[in-house]
Amino acid sequence: MPPQNIYDDPEFFAGYARLPRSEQGLDAVFEWPAFQRLLPAALEGKRVLDLGCGMGYLARWVRTQGAREVVGVDLSERMLADARGRTADPAITYLRSELESFTPEPASFDLVVSTLALHYLADFAALARRVAVGLVPGGRFAFSVEHPIYTANGTWEWHKGTGGELLHWPVDRYRDEGARPSHWFVDGVVKYHRTMETYVNGLLDAGLxxxxxxxxxxxxxxxxxxxxxxxxxxxxxxxxxxADRPG
Amino acid sequence: MPPQNIYDDPEFFAGYARLPRSEQGLDAVFEWPAFQRLLPAALEGKRVLDLGCGMGYLARWVRTQGAREVVGVDLSERMLADARGRTADPAITYLRSELESFTPEPASFDLVVSTLALHYLADFAALARRVAVGLVPGGRFAFSVEHPIYTANGTWEWHKGTGGELLHWPVDRYRDEGARPSHWFVDGVVKYHRTMETYVNGLLDAGLxxxxxxxxxxxxxxxxxxxxxxxxxxxxxxxxxxADRPG
Structure with missing residues (x-):
């Protein structure tokens, strides 16, 4: 199966572009305070890689914090065009690539970030290995994904009462990892469910x-x-x- | 609230004693193959602490693997009496103590284990700190608890269809950590729900x-x-x- 490029679907992109996180940026993002806690205390002088950079909000933000060089990678031409249109900073570079194959040069980044992108990839362990190689000793990988509790059942809906009230969230198929098709603006958006075990051990097995x-x-x-x-x-x-690459 | 000692309730104990894991031991235990993978490759000569040792199956097993000294701790007099009745090995010691306050001597154990006991404790982070102190540098803490997905909702039941079929597992109240009363042989067995975040960060914050x-x-x-x-x-x-205490 070729890598998914749903963000270049015009209908999907039109919907995504209207989300608060697309229109207003990081300060409108639910998980942004928590994500900031995962970053190194100082970003001054760091080389940063953003896997699935989208419109580039995070790439531009780390640059405002003093990052020396920022590389954003995304498969979507629409997202990259949007990101490129928002900055002329020569320290920010955008690359078009599948995350499934993108391989940074060994020890070339101090920080690798990824926000809500890696649940589109079938193989997390392989991604973690590529990230570990790309980090300098002491470097950090910080990422967000949809939670295994959220993705397991694959219906993407609360279990509701007859009046539409939210009764509870259904969990099922937890250990059956794999594709979970969803409707998100359009049909056929494929996310991957993984266990917590696979996420954590994937990092550890990569030496992080x-x-x-x-x-x-x-x-x-x-x-x-x-x-x-x-x-x-x-x-x-x-x-x-x-997770850190040991120094 | 005083520490819970449900295992000394005669009705509870009678029920618990009839479980396959009580009658047949480790080889009847669902999670035993996975638990073994968490243990150090060699147990020869190790000093081992078992928190919530119950009938002592694990304490006796690590001794058969060459552990030098094994200390089992439990609050239940019935469990300890049962455990003591099953061995005369002078290298195995059983102590009666609340796990909420039991504090090993600094750097006195190579391995601390705990099986399905720590979800009875209100404060996991404090327990992890005490364990970390008790481990030698390079020592290991390996434990099992009921999963946060299992404990969150607190109804301990599948959501069922009209024919009694299992539709899915309900998750609710995930971030509301705390007591979840249950009926397990008797009423009023109190387990504590915690997030994955609290378990993992509790270990990391303890320096493990x-x-x-x-x-x-x-x-x-x-x-x-x-x-x-x-x-x-x-x-x-x-x-x-x-989790290991860094060497």
Missing amino acids: RLVRLEEPEGEGALRAMHPEWGDERRRPPFLLMA | RLVRLEEPEGEGALRAMHPEWGDERRRPPFLLMA
Whole structure:
């Protein structure tokens, strides 16, 4: 199966571009406070790789924090065109590539980030190995994905009562890893369900050392603006992890 | 709230004593093959602490593998009496203590194990800190607990169809950590739900290095004898982790 490039589907892109995270950027993002906690304390002078960079919000943000060089990788031409249109900074480079095969030069990055992209990949362990090779000793990999609790059943819906009320989140097929087709703006968006075991051991088997795991709820001022995020506490939508290449 | 000592309830103990894992020991235990993978390759000469040792099956097994000294800790007098009645080995010692306060001497054990006991404790992070202190540099902590997916909702039941068929496992209240009363042989057995985040970060914050995470399904010959274990693949009943004190 060829790598999925749903973001270049015009109908999908039109829907995605209207999301708060697309229109307003990181400050509108549910998991952004938690993701920031996974980053190194200082980004000054760092070389950063963003796998699945999309519109480039994170790439531009790490640059504002003093990163020396930022490389964003994405398969979608629409996303890259959007990202390129938002900056003329010569320290930010955008590359078009499948994440399934993109292989950074050995020890070429201090930080590799990825936000809500890796659940589109069938093989997480192989990705973790490529990331580990690309990191300098002491470098960090920080990423977010859809949570295994969220992806397991593959119906993407709360179990509801007769009045439409949210009764609970259904979990099923947990150990049956693999493709979970979904309807997200369009039909046929394929995400991959993996167990927590596969995510954690994939990092460890790549020689990385786990430094943090988060299952965030909405936080701070943004949480106060979104009362509906209370339901996200009932089952975690996202899983975030940070792991270091031993120094 | 005083520590729970449900295992000294005669009705509970009578039920527990009839479980396959009580009558037949480790070889009847669903998660035993996975738990063994978390142990150091060689147990020869090791000093081992078992937190919540129950009837002592694991304590006796590590001794057969060459462990030099084994200390089993449990709060239940009935469990300890049973365990003591099964061995006269002077290298195995049983101590009665609450796990909430038991504090090993610094750097006194090469291996600390715990099987399906720590979900009875309210504070996992504090337990992890005490374990880390008790381990020698390079020592290992390996444990199993009920899985956060299993404990979150607190109803301990599949969501069933009108014919009684298992539709899915309900997850709710995931980020609301705390007591989940259950009926297990008797009413009022209190287990604690915790997030994956709390388990993993509790180990990391105690200075331990995560080396493995498992969400086992039934395996091998035993699995073939238990067709009903197929349903356990639909949501993980147990979470197993191994973490090392850096050497």
